[in-house]
Amino acid sequence: MSESSPALQVDGLWKIFGQRADKVIGTPDALLSRADLKAKNGCVTAVKDVSFDVAPGEVFVVMGLSGSGKSTLVRCLTRLIEPTAGQITIDGEDVTKASESQLRELRRHKVSMVFQHFGLLPHRQVIDNVAYGLEVRGVKKAQRRQQAGDLVDLVGLTGYDESYPDQLSGGMQQRVGLARALANDPAILLFDEPFSALDPLIRRDMQNEVVRLQAELKKTMVFVTHDLQEALKLGDRILIMRDGEIVQIGRPAEVVARPVDDYVRDFVSDVPRSHVLTLEYVMRAPTPEDSREGPVMSMDTIVRQAAQAALASAHPVQVVSDGKLVGIVDDDAILRVVVAEESVPTAPTKQAV
Template sequence: MAKIKVEGLTKIFGKKPKKALELLQQNKTKEEILKETGHTVGVNQASFEVEEGEIFVIMGLSGSGKSTLVRLLNRLIDPTSGSVWVDGEDLATMNNEQLRQTRRKKVSMVFQNFGLFPFRTILNNVEYGLEVQGMKKEEREQKARKALELVGLKGYEQMYPNELSGGMQQRVGLARALANDPDILLMDEAFSALDPLIRKDMQDELIDIQNKMQKTIVFITHDLDEALRLGDRILIMKDGSIVQIGTPEEILMSPENEYVERFVEDVDRSKVFTVEQVMIRAETVNADKEGPRVALQRMKEAKISSIYVTDRHRKLLGIVHAEDVSQLIKEGKDDLKEAMETEVPTVTKETVLRDMMDLLTERTNVPVAVVEDEKLKGIVVRGTVVAALSGSEVKLNGTSS
């Protein structure tokens, strides 16, 4: 079951939305409805699901409806029509007390504006929500300290907001949301007001926290680079409507229309694609049972000049080159390891392409080994990387077209 399920969710701003809703169902545009009724379409019949433990990014330009949509997810504003379910419970059927408890215990929100109380210490700011819930001081202080440690602010508990930088204040806002230990975090342009370097630090912080806690996060942004960096999946909005939903790779490689194409045309793909998306199967030779002649024959068949050497358990031992293997054969030697280089370039499947470009340019004649738990999982060659960065389709098995 999805953590959040949204069906036909619509929000029309105005005193008499019924007429506007009828026009919307007739596929009238946002502009046409505004002209005919004076009403504004905030969200237009949105339907999607958010899985437990994923970072689901909602992005779009100013006026696209993304901030309205996130406020509909916890009923900070009421929908004109449609439904939102959280853990199978329909928010629309909740009374005020049930909704209040859901917001306090299950869904926390982090805004772009830090919203800190200037005359409360950092610790008191973080424990504020728990204080409102009536939690005993000792317990809420313990939870607040734990949340501050999680966001890297241990030691700042007795300072005041004006003594912290903007990035640190945003960490306090995040800690305050985490102190409630919610299942779901709604983050509305949470990092948009920060300087670029601080913003990247906060993105890293969020990724680290997510790796530890596995929350369900709905993250709102207008920045595609941020969306691609954070999102397990991305929802793109325009004029209140959903344009496309997909993984970062799907958004980049298969944009739904010209609007999405314009979004992604200037993206530095090397910051997005990982090694796993471009790696191919490695030709190998098993040093425990195969010698120079087998290695040379395998290189000839594959039309390659180097081949990686493993043991019977596929543990990576090194690499040999055709020229050196040929010399071994001339000398009548059978131990392949005598010609083997043990210092070889390696990366993991999670390595971003940008972080491995130097390896490809430094040793253009040697493919880069992809290693996990010391075992060879595949290789990366220049061709598949070039194909990925140029926009050619790259499949997960590493073939390109």
């Protein structure tokens, strides 16, 4: 993990919907399963004792099936939904204790959000939609329009400033949503399944757009999705949720290589491993007999990228970390992942990490 203090820190967060939600926390009822609690007093636990940190500049993906509580979780972060218990720290400030006006300041300057169904204002032109955040915090018209114009260009909508949302395609509308979120120049961007309403091709474009923007702008992002491909593609780390609880947090390759339980294993079963796994998860411990003439690669090289060089060489790949040899990858290990899409026997290398 990064050395600097986290951009976002969530600690023991709960959200229970229902009449007497406050009374549930801290009692044995809180530990009941969702269905049991619902049967008992009609309350529904959407987020159950969730804690995590997000480092500055990190893309943190929250993943789960619908109903897993991921959307509620992300809304709790800026209290669009009021959390029932727990602490959320952004920039050293406890969001859960913020007053109405402090909360507004937070939303206006530090955290912005992109929504699944865009949430654009149909009666405003693109440029005024983008400028909305600036408008509500009192930026003068000329200035906010200029800033918004830059962002319209940035998200690739040059020339559409004066269009109305319903004149745009879904993908373009979401670009507006993205530009609007960026307009406040927030440190943190929240995404709530932003691309799931889009066509697959458009979705891929938009994902690339996020990757590009991230490279350019270096924002901290919390990205909610139910699409594992998307999670793996964008996430520095992935949090997998089920029934409001954290199932696993880890880097993409880690999640794929070492699912903690059947739920996750089932989830990742269709993933093309060679696209995700890094050499770290296919190497074996070096032995003195290993050839030292093969190509040298870093531990987080993705298998598929390593494959060509590895197979071209007659010698096994040497995996290094901080200049030290930490493992060896044989051709057949690569072939097993690339061709056979097999799970990797992780046990032997576990100690190596």
